Amino acid sequence: MIIKSIYLENFRNHRERFFEFKNGINLVLGKNASGKSNLLEAIYFCFCGKSFKAKDVNLINFESEYFKLDASVFDNDFEHRILCYVDRFFQKKIMVNEKRISRLSELLEKFRFVYFEPDSTELVKQDPKVRRKFLDMEISKIYPYMIKTYQDYQKALMSRNAFLKSYDKKDIIDVYDVELAKLGYKIYKKREEIVKRLSEFTKQVWYDVFEHRSTIDIVYRASIESSSQEEYYTELKKRFEKDIKFGFTTGGVHRDDFDILINSKSAKEYASEGQIKLACIAIYLASAKLFERPILLLDDIFSELDDERKKNVLDLCRDYQAIITSAEEKENLIAAGLIEGDINVVQL
Ligand SMILES: Nc1ncnc2c1ncn2[C@@H]1O[C@H](COP(=O)(O)OP(=O)(O)OP(=O)(O)O)[C@@H](O)[C@H]1O
Ligand SMILES: [Mg+2]
Structure with missing residues (x-):
């Protein structure tokens, strides 16, 4: 194109x-x-x-x-x-x-398209929300139908959180849990797939363009680990008491993150400014290979x-x-x- x-x-x-x-x-x-x-x-x-x-x-x-x-x-x-x-x-x-x-x-x-701008280095430095946004944008570009999944997940999450805040023992939360598990698992699987591919491509770019002595890895960190929608649902249920106590949904794809590791150590915690910039450039250039x-x-x-x-x-x-x-x-x-x-x- x-x-x-x-x-x-x-x-x-x-x-x-x-x-x-x-x-x-x-x-x-x-x-x-x-x-x-x-x-x-x-x-x-x-x-x-x-x-x-x-x-x-x-x-x-x-x-x-x-x-x-x-x-x-x-x-x-x-x-x-x-x-x-x-x-x-x-x-x-x-x-x-x-x-x-x-x-x-x-x-x-x-x-x-791939868009890299000076603030893209926030990808390493900022909080998980920035990384989730990046990932979800890439996924939306590859699978545009996922935009609706994200919107529906947000809606279901807001309803569940509102419910948790005004919880009355007679209420039935299950309807929200079923919906969140269905959408959350779908998002989790897509993110996991893209992170895996992105990690491979980033390693290649890192080696070809920047560094031969160090390694880079990207690892998805799920707040709910699951291998099926049912398991995701069960894990969500297990957190119910905790969710009631905090008044919001404490686990799910809205709390997930991914780590960028240089030489197996968190780039956010240990990398130099220059390495952080190189890591971000490598990830963005690697994302081009997804399309x-x-x-x-x-x-x-x-x-x-x-x-x-x-x-x-x-x-x-x-x-x-x-x-x-x-x-x-x-x-x-x-x-x-x-x-x-x-x-x-x-x-x-
Ligand atoms: N709505 C607007 N109307 C008119 N000028 C604007 C508007 N928004 C931004 N500008 C001006 O556009 C100019 C050019 O901005 P731009 O960020 O594109 O520069 P740049 O060439 O990328 O510079 P740099 O090398 O510093 O990154 C700035 O001086 C800015 O104030
Ligand atoms: Mg500029």
């Missing part, structure tokens, strides 16, 4: 800009605050129907009433034309091939990497279409042997 072009009108600092991209590596270069991250955010918006960090209205240029995006994406030889429109009067319209899109899953079904030819959107991935690692990252990206932003000077990148003939440079 490749993005051929995108037109931005009043999207953040871009008043009217048209960008074209080639297959392979596209380096978007520009000074700080020139709009590199905004360009990638615009592409992300086309693929997701929303920004990952801001409300729709905040994406509109300060001096404008609306923004428009118009992107052309090719999947095998088929062109998808994506049009997005958002204004300050709460109008929002996303069209793909002239058909209006109303659900995120419709976009995720069509477009495959068939996704587009890589890599915001500021070079910072803090030495030239050899930058080169290795570029080599890995050659198998995909990659759009990589950097605030480095073009001359410096040429001098370091990083810009070679087949790289398309977009200067902001």
Whole structure:
């Protein structure tokens, strides 16, 4: 899958800009605050129907009433034309091939991408919620029907928690337990499968791009270990007294996590800043292998990497279409042997 072009009108600092991209590596270069991250955010918006960090209205240029995006994406030889429109009067319209899109899953079904941005290093440092969100997003991109499973799980969980808070001995909790066990086990199995694959791919990337001396592993930590829906249900039941005492559901996929281990030790606890960044980059690049030819959107991935690692990252990206932003000077990148003939440079 490749993005051929995108037109931005009043999207953040871009008043009217048209960008074209080639297959392979596209380096978007520009000074700080020139709009590199905004360009990638615009592409992300086309693929997701929303920004990952801001409300729709905040994406509109300060001096404008609306923004428009118009992107052309090719999947095998088929062109998808994506049009997005958002204004300050709460109008929002996303069209793909002239058909209006109303659900995120419709976009995720069509477009495959990996998005790395500077805050992606939070994946190691932050609390489990960030890691669950990352994992569930990857799963939703591979299996868009899972979005509904996540929503239904959240609904069932909220109902069960409300029930636990106002528990009366006559009440019957079983209906919530059955629902949570059904959905929770489904989510658990998918997460376990993806973590296993991601761990293998991350090891490969770690070895090819970064480190030969150390190892990396990703291990899923389930708060309810189970090998069947029935077992999950039984485990949920066992926690009933505890759940009543705390007033919420203490076990289940909403409490799970995954550990990132470098040399078998928790990266969060022991790794250096540099290693944490490398681990996160490795995981994101590895996630590309979960999809068939996704587009890589890599915001500021070079910072803090030495030239050899930058080169290795570029080599890995050659198998995909990659759009990589950097605030480095073009001359410096040429001098370091990083810009070679087949790289398309977009200067902001
Ligand atoms: N809604 C908006 N309207 C106008 N300008 C905006 C809006 N939102 C953000 N900006 C501005 O866009 C500019 C470019 O931001 P962006 O994050 O894309 O820069 P960048 O090129 O990625 O810089 P860096 O190299 O520092 O990461 C910033 O100065 C920011 O203030
Ligand atoms: Mg930026």
